[in-house]
Amino acid sequence: MSEGAAKKEERHKFQAIRGTRDLLPPETALWNHVEKTANEVFATFGFGAIRVPIFEPTELFARSIGLDTDVVSKEMYTFEDYEATELVELRTAAVTNVASLATGEALIDFLDRVGNFILAAEKAFEAGRIPRTPENERTLQMARELIAILQTFRYQGEREILPRVAELKDAVRQVRFGDVISLRPEATASVCRAYIEHGMRQLPQPVKLYYIGPMFRRERPQKGRYRQFYQIGAEVLGGSDAPAIDAEVIEMVMTFFDRLELHGVQLDINSIGCRECRPKYAQLLRAELLRVKDKLGPDSQRRIQTNPLRVLDSKLESEQGTIATLPRITDHLCEACATHYSAVKRQLEMRGVFFRENWRLVRGLDYYMRTTFEITAQGLGSQNAVCGGGRYDGLVELLGGPPTKGIGFAIGEDRLILSLQESGKAPAQPGRDVYIAWMGERAHATAIRAAKDLRKAGFSVELPPVEQKFGKALGQADKLGAKHALILWR
Ligand code: ATP
Numbered sequence: 001m002s003e004g005a006a007k008k009e010e011r012h013k014f015q016a017i018r019g020t021r022d023l024l025p026p027e028t029a030l031w032n033h034v035e036k037t038a039n040e041v042f043a044t045f046g047f048g049a050i051r052v053p054i055f056e057p058t059e060l061f062a063r064s065i066g067l068d069t070d071v072v073s074k075e076m077y078t079f080e081d082y083e084a085t086e087l088v089e090l091r092t093a094a095v096t097n098v099a100s101l102a103t104g105e106a107l108i109d110f111l112d113r114v115g116n117f118i119l120a121a122e123k124a125f126e127a128g129r130i131p132r133t134p135e136n137e138r139t140l141q142m143a144r145e146l147i148a149i150l151q152t153f154r155y156q157g158e159r160e161i162l163p164r165v166a167e168l169k170d171a172v173r174q175v176r177f178g179d180v181i182s183l184r185p186e187a188t189a190s191v192c193r194a195y196i197e198h199g200m201r202q203l204p205q206p207v208k209l210y211y212i213g214p215m216f217r218r219e220r221p222q223k224g225r226y227r228q229f230y231q232i233g234a235e236v237l238g239g240s241d242a243p244a245i246d247a248e249v250i251e252m253v254m255t256f257f258d259r260l261e262l263h264g265v266q267l268d269i270n271s272i273g274c275r276e277c278r279p280k281y282a283q284l285l286r287a288e289l290l291r292v293k294d295k296l297g298p299d300s301q302r303r304i305q306t307n308p309l310r311v312l313d314s315k316l317e318s319e320q321g322t323i324a325t326l327p328r329i330t331d332h333l334c335e336a337c338a339t340h341y342s343a344v345k346r347q348l349e350m351r352g353v354f355f356r357e358n359w360r361l362v363r364g365l366d367y368y369m370r371t372t373f374e375i376t377a378q379g380l381g382s383q384n385a386v387c388g389g390g391r392y393d394g395l396v397e398l399l400g401g402p403p404t405k406g407i408g409f410a411i412g413e414d415r416l417i418l419s420l421q422e423s424g425k426a427p428a429q430p431g432r433d434v435y436i437a438w439m440g441e442r443a444h445a446t447a448i449r450a451a452k453d454l455r456k457a458g459f460s461v462e463l464p465p466v467e468q469k470f471g472k473a474l475g476q477a478d479k480l481g482a483k484h485a486l487i488l489w490r
């Protein structure tokens, strides 16, 4: 390879992983502005910041978000977290086959290696260094039995041996070394976990928390949809489910968007009922959907059984006419939910928050009940939802905590930024206030002191590290957009 070609190859070696991206200046100035505004606005509503881990047991998300959701069934980044590195090596040695197993020795050698692994795994199991689960116990037992059987197969042909070897390798691969964990696809479950874990029920209720940070979902990347994206979210936990709480949370997001001067903001609200009335409505909806099944696409047809409310979410042009004829949940709420919903609407009106009722608004995550809302903004194409939220009164209990009311939202920060940029809101990268051009040793010393004083007073200062001719220095000052130049010599 020529040197040029080698260099080129090197240059192309590393790229950000598909669906992830680098955020760079000057754009990051806008991100900082947005996050600073969130900190300020949320503080005025009495919210405190919480930072939860980036990863949690997969089970936490599976249980809260729901197994039938896209997020849990196919979008999470999941891996096994373990410390048993010596087992990993033994397992790799056991299942990587070099020689063919046609000869008796090769089989014995293979069984030796697998035997070594199983022995070590059993020890680790006894000592609790790998999970002491019934599955692990069964798998180890099965591997033992297969080894015993194969030991008597020494003089058999490959046709008898190979299927058993494959079974044994499978068993070996199935031994679990540690907990299964996932990168967080959202943070509500984590915040609820933290609420329980830290006994926040003892604090004055409700507890009002907000977070800002990255989330991870393996989705098809496109404009406004990434595999690592950022959310700004808030949760109100405990206390009552007074409609004023729902309204105030929504008022807070709208105030935040207002402060950012986000364009084309549209708030949609709905009530999706509770454990009492939603199943009844779902049943009614399912029956109706079955009647019009032939007019629906395959995705919606599948959802009739798994999650009929999600059919209402369909964006397929060909289904819109049919969906418009379906029964509406607002007509089938129980009395308590209906009362709650109208009170939320009244409370929003009292706060001067404009909304549109959207009976088709259902959320993709299982834990929502009653109030749900979504906010869209302009300039985003089909990924135009910048915020989704709702009430989730059963969630804390589902995660092993006491019965607790809850409501929250999550803003897609990437989309929020996109929309702000589309409407020309991007603040220009702030230029330097002062560029200090200096020549000579003594001038350099003075320049260093001047830079220190100016920075202390809050000015942005550029101090060139090496001496430059003034012509060059002033050209540099100009390129950096410096407002003032301080010229020091001698
Ligand atoms: P969508 O319908 O757009 O897929 P969602 O219902 O999956 O959104 P939520 O889980 O409620 O979204 O998350 C709240 C917000 O987070 C969304 O309104 C959106 O702004 C943002 N968001 C969700 N997934 C992504 C993603 N992959 N990339 C960027 N932003 C996202």
Ligand code: MG
Pocket: 364
């Ligand atoms: Mg989604």
